Amino acid sequence: MLLPLLCVIAVPVAGQEPVGPGGYRWLEEGPFVGPLYMVISIERQMVHVYDGDRLVGIASVSTGMKGHRTPTGEFPVLQKREWHRSNIYSNAPMPFMQRLTWDGIALHAGHNPGHPASHGCIRLPYAFARKLFGMTQVGTLVSVTSDRLSPVLMVDALVVGDPGSAVVTFAPQAPVVLAQRDETAAPMLEVDPGIFRLRLMRR
Template identity: 40%
Template structure:
């Protein structure tokens, strides 16, 4: 399939794909109410075994740690239909304090923001191409930079950058979030949406990037 690549601001590529996939052809990304491609489901890490102590020696089971529900999905935003490119949603009213976790589904091209298990934001985003792929995995935010430019791509603006890798993969704004566009491996969203994340995110907050996996109410995010 022929394609023409044009590099734009924020390290973003405009790709003329012809008959591309469904998401690119329609300008929208998939999303269902509870179990949906907008969020990523990850297998929780195995719990470490408790060290044997007096209770174990006496034939008693060691005490079980209380479940950490801060990373359990308690709410999914009620968004009707697929999220279109350039569209974003945010509702953090009444949400209690809790750890911030973001999920990115590369198939759905959707970033979701969870605070203490409550989804507070969701948006269609740009992701990388086959040549410049967005990596899969769980990444902590390493550092933030409000006014950032890409030295690699002609000082292209990348405001509200939250870096996930040492080689420059970040969540950032500064891009045209439209059908047919892609990034050099970063996750780029609408400025107004990314700026809200930037205001509350901190180094160490985790970003889970998967492909085609889903979570629903009561599932673990990480």
């Protein structure tokens, strides 16, 4: 039997303005305290970069074209190489490569027309890829989605229904409880409304 999931979608209030093909924008200069993570939308051909619960950068991307689709899912960075060449596609250059899968999917600097044009990799504007490479580490999480750019926390009903269970933010400061349940209380959400607007959805 499939159990419903409680999805908490946090939508950043600012910084949602689109950038053109090959464009990018950093909303903060750092230092970044992390943890850092990215959300990539295939439909919108965009990446949003978060430092903890703050949106700090956005950029246009180019994902896999027809017949070479970029897979969706949650991927940790597996390997980083500043100067890398493809083992699959004619030794093609892949500067500032951050590997997401061992079968050839990676983030890297490359031609960025604002539409799907790669063989499955996620191409980034060159200057953006260079700075991002210096910010991440092996294990940095990357969420590749069909059409979403905001962070999503998915909590299984078994977790929400477990007395005493709690879900907390990734913020490096004192953790903020997002959802907690006991025998008498429903799950509660506590996020600074100045940072996020929240939508709750059940599926």
